[in-house]
Amino acid sequence: MRVLQLIDSLNPGGAERMAVSLANSLANKIDKSYLCATRKEGVLKEELKNEVTYYFLGKKRALDLNALFRLKRIISDNSIDLIHAHSTSFFLATLLKISGSKVKVIWHDHYGHSEMLDRRGDRLLRYCSRYFDAVISVNIQLKKWAEEKLRVRKVKFLSNFVSLDPSLPSIVLKEQNSIKIVVVANLRPQKDYLNLLRAFKIIQKTKSNVSLHLIGGLTDKRYVSTVAKFIDDHNLSSVFVYGTQLGIQKLLKSADIGVLSSISEGLPLSLIEYGTANLAVVCTNVGECSEVVQEYGKIVPPKNAEALANAILFYIENETIRQEHSNKFSKHIQENYSEAAIIPKLLEIYKTSTL
Numbered sequence: 001m002r003v004l005q006l007i008d009s010l011n012p013g014g015a016e017r018m019a020v021s022l023a024n025s026l027a028n029k030i031d032k033s034y035l036c037a038t039r040k041e042g043v044l045k046e047e048l049k050n051e052v053t054y055y056f057l058g059k060k061r062a063l064d065l066n067a068l069f070r071l072k073r074i075i076s077d078n079s080i081d082l083i084h085a086h087s088t089s090f091f092l093a094t095l096l097k098i099s100g101s102k103v104k105v106i107w108h109d110h111y112g113h114s115e116m117l118d119r120r121g122d123r124l125l126r127y128c129s130r131y132f133d134a135v136i137s138v139n140i141q142l143k144k145w146a147e148e149k150l151r152v153r154k155v156k157f158l159s160n161f162v163s164l165d166p167s168l169p170s171i172v173l174k175e176q177n178s179i180k181i182v183v184v185a186n187l188r189p190q191k192d193y194l195n196l197l198r199a200f201k202i203i204q205k206t207k208s209n210v211s212l213h214l215i216g217g218l219t220d221k222r223y224v225s226t227v228a229k230f231i232d233d234h235n236l237s238s239v240f241v242y243g244t245q246l247g248i249q250k251l252l253k254s255a256d257i258g259v260l261s262s263i264s265e266g267l268p269l270s271l272i273e274y275g276t277a278n279l280a281v282v283c284t285n286v287g288e289c290s291e292v293v294q295e296y297g298k299i300v301p302p303k304n305a306e307a308l309a310n311a312i313l314f315y316i317e318n319e320t321i322r323q324e325h326s327n328k329f330s331k332h333i334q335e336n337y338s339e340a341a342i343i344p345k346l347l348e349i350y351k352t353s354t355l
Helices: 014-026 043-047 065-077 087-098 114-119 123-131 140-149 193-204 221-233 248-252 269-276 289-296 305-317 319-336 339-353
Strands: 002-009 032-040 053-056 082-086 104-109 134-137 155-157 179-184 210-215 239-243 257-260 280-284 298-300
Touching: 002 014, 002 065, 002 087, 014 032, 014 043, 014 082, 014 269, 014 339, 032 065, 065 087, 082 087, 087 104, 087 123, 104 339, 114 140, 123 140, 134 140, 134 339, 140 155, 179 193, 179 248, 179 269, 193 210, 193 221, 193 305, 221 239, 248 269, 257 269, 257 305, 269 280, 269 289, 269 319, 280 289, 280 305, 280 319, 289 298, 289 319, 298 305, 305 319, 319 339
Parallel strands: 002 032, 002 082, 032 053, 082 104, 104 134, 134 155, 179 210, 179 257, 210 239, 257 280, 280 298
Antiparallel strands: none
């Protein structure tokens, strides 16, 4: 089987990282693995294995016939059997089918606002879904939504996983002698960094040997400016902003506690990365977070800085329990959210969708 992962960009994000992980993991499990970025390249291109064949379309607009014809040639010249289209790339995959291509199409829904599905526009997706051979949803809410809204018979739930390359170079987190709290998420309102900063301010009233490390894309300039102003206004000198980073696995292994303060989520890859790095975890009760963390970490309500601070303080003050929970969470992630756990399920979806 020859499978192409289709994604609009390779800038860091959940869908983009998942597309790269799938392309890499499939490289030695199917006849040939491909990845095609449609609109933008990005730093995640550096994480692709040499065995993955990579293409870039340079798509300029929603209806870009040159990009469509380039993709059609790629599919034809490589005898690709299936397009695994992630997030908004479903539109180009649909145009390809309308143009007469016989390639199979699976759409992977990574929608991160599971608590706001009633506001999600579905007219275009509903039309395009008649050309999908299957839909993969990253959480149960999205699966139910697809079953109710889309014109496709096969809808499958498949957990996210991460495929991390430990050989990638990594930065060194600052204040190495402190207890290091880390968050891996792009700086945008959905991730509610301001709530986390308020929680950290509470923590610093009683704990001085603690630092907070923010790792993620800085493309939302207005929100980044708001976060920076809060840090400056409250003299949070032990908060460090790093921007996008490669070598996440090595970087996280030098931290102590992984945190997410989101107001909405799908199934965040960051939690899986925290588990892979053997971190204790504190996160808000949104999306699939509680299902991923279960009893192996701390779950708190969103938009509640005091609850978030108390959960983090619990792990700061109870090192033995922190280590016990991090070990159990790591084992849970390996058993349920690893490449070994997920890829066989994906291959079965591919098999039944191409019959």
